[in-house]
Amino acid sequence: AQKITQTQPGMFVQEKEAVTLDCTYDTSDPSYGLFWYKQPSSGEMIFLIYQGSYDQQNATEGRYSLNFQKARKSANLVISASQLGDSAMYFCAMREGDAGGTSYGKLTFGQGTILTVHP
Amino acid sequence: AAGVIQSPRHLIKEKRETATLKCYPIPRHDTVYWYQQGPGQDPQFLISFYEKMQSDKGSIPDRFSAQQFSDYHSELNMSSLELGDSALYFCASSLYNEQFFGPGTRLTVL
Helix, strand or coil, X not given: CCXXXXXXXXXXXXXXXXXXECCEECCCCCCEXXXXXXXXXXXXXXXXXXXXXXXXXXXXXXXXXXEEECCCCEEEEEECCCCHHHCEEEEEEEXXXXXXXXXXXXXXXXXXXXXXXXX | CCCCEXXXXXXXXXXXXXXXXXXXXXXXXXXXXXXXXXXXXXXEEEEEXXXXXXXXXCCCCCCEEEEECCCCCEEEEECCCCHHHCEEEEEEEECCCCEEECCXXXXXXX
């Protein structure tokens, strides 16, 4: 079974508008972490934001925020005030067995969503 | 801020040759991971090291091996290369929650 599902193969947004990229996950582990990465056409994987399963508040990093709905097992990425440079592939990922603090473990990725920002 | 360093950035090999990819984690990071990303695919976990000991293993072929050295840099050794090994290979490192990726090594097997 797919552990991370990104149902939007592609998304389009007008410059300066907000966009939400969907991510749902499946785990029976009570401790886990959720990540979002940006991969531009140049290929590098850029860390955007992290949310721990026990975090009470939604994570925010500048224009990025994570809409964490634990009961629905969703971790959608919201990008506010889109810029042309936001055009890229976006991956949602999960790490199971997060205990908070010093944590290590492999990431399982979703299939990705290609975001295109129009001027 | 220092980032994860990978070398080489590009590598072209013939079938059945060997390749060695190097990774230098962010200073003080205690865990190193290797991922393989095929064309149009999401990254797949290969292997990880915590404090120089193998901590987890994914779908890494037996032809591949890896190790982490005393200075914390890691090397991924790939032998008997096949066409299907052509991919982007990422190294990542972590200390706390975030996992930071290097720029990747693009391996092309001809």
